[in-house]
Amino acid sequence: MADKHLIALDLDGTLLKDDKTISERNKLVLNKAREEGHIVMIATGRPFRSSEMYYHELELDTPIVNFNGAFIHHPLDQSWGVHHSPLSIDVAKDIVEALDSFKFHNIIAEVIDDVYFHYHDEKLLDIFNLGGPNVTTGDLRKYLKASPTSMLIHTEEEQLAVIRKHLSEVHAEVIDHRSWAAPWHVIEIVKYGLNKAVGLKIAADYFQIPKEKIIAFGDEDNDLDMLEYAGRGVAMANGIEAVKNIANETTLSNEEDGIGVYLNEILNLKAL
Numbered sequence: 001m002a003d004k005h006l007i008a009l010d011l012d013g014t015l016l017k018d019d020k021t022i023s024e025r026n027k028l029v030l031n032k033a034r035e036e037g038h039i040v041m042i043a044t045g046r047p048f049r050s051s052e053m054y055y056h057e058l059e060l061d062t063p064i065v066n067f068n069g070a071f072i073h074h075p076l077d078q079s080w081g082v083h084h085s086p087l088s089i090d091v092a093k094d095i096v097e098a099l100d101s102f103k104f105h106n107i108i109a110e111v112i113d114d115v116y117f118h119y120h121d122e123k124l125l126d127i128f129n130l131g132g133p134n135v136t137t138g139d140l141r142k143y144l145k146a147s148p149t150s151m152l153i154h155t156e157e158e159q160l161a162v163i164r165k166h167l168s169e170v171h172a173e174v175i176d177h178r179s180w181a182a183p184w185h186v187i188e189i190v191k192y193g194l195n196k197a198v199g200l201k202i203a204a205d206y207f208q209i210p211k212e213k214i215i216a217f218g219d220e221d222n223d224l225d226m227l228e229y230a231g232r233g234v235a236m237a238n239g240i241e242a243v244k245n246i247a248n249e250t251t252l253s254n255e256e257d258g259i260g261v262y263l264n265e266i267l268n269l270k271a272l
C-alpha cells in the first residue's frame with residue numbers, strides 16, 4: 001500500500017488518550033506516515049482554538065475540519081480558502097425561544113471564536129475558555145448578533161431524546177443535531193447537511209486523493225458520515241456500537257495507540 005493516502009483523525013476518544021494527550025507511539029507513526037508521503041489531517045467537532053495545539057504538536061501542514069464540518073480552513077495557507085457554513089441567526093433564536101418549554105441547563109452559541117452563554121456557568125466556562133475566546137453571557141435572543149457556527153444545548157440525560165425529537169419535527173430541513181458522549185448530556189446543532197465527511201471531501205478533492213485511498217478514524221456519532229465516506233473507515237475499540245457497525249474495521253482503543261498500530265501495519269511503515 002505504497003500509494004499516497006489521506007488519513008483523517010478525530011481527536012477526542014480517537015487520537016487523544018483519555019488525559020487529552022497524544023501518545024509518543026502515535027506521534028512516531030504519524031510522523032513516519034507523513035515522511036513517506038501520506039497526508040495527515042484532523043477532523044474534529046472542536047473549534048480551531050481548542051484543536052490548534054494538537055495541529056502544531058503533530059507539525060501538520062494540512063487543512064483542518066472544525067465544528068464537525070461547519071468550519072474548514074488551512075491554518076498555514078490563507079489562499080486555500082475558508083469554508084464557513086453557519087446556522088441562520090433566525091433559526092438559532094427560534095430554537096432558544098422553543099427551549100423555554102423544555103428543561104435544560106444552558107445554551108451555548110459559537111461564532112468561530114466568539115462564545116455566547118445563555119446563562120452564566122462556571123463549569124462550562126472552564127471548558128470553553130480554552131484558546132481565549134470572546135465570551136458574552138445573557139439571553140441569546142438579545143445578545144446573539146451573528147449567525148452561529150454551532151449551538152450546544154446542555155440538559156439532563158432524560159431530556160436528550162425529547163429535545164431532539166422537537167428539533168427534528170420543527171427544524172429538520174435546516175439543522176442537523178447530534179448528542180455528545182457521556183458524561184456530558186449535550187445536543188450539538190449545526191446547519192443542515194454538514195458533517196466531517198463534507199470537510200474530508202473538500203480536502204480529498206484538493207489533494208486529488210480518491211475515496212478508496214482515504215483512511216478515517218473515529219469513535220462517536222459525529223464520525224459516522226466520515227467513516228462511511230472514507231474508503232477505509234476505522235472504528236476505535238472504545239467507540240460506540242453504531243460506529244463499529246458502519247466501519248470497515250475496528251482497531252485498538254485510544255488508550256492502546258489504536259491509530260498507530262493500525263497505520264503501521266496497513267501502510268507497512270515499520271515505525272514500531
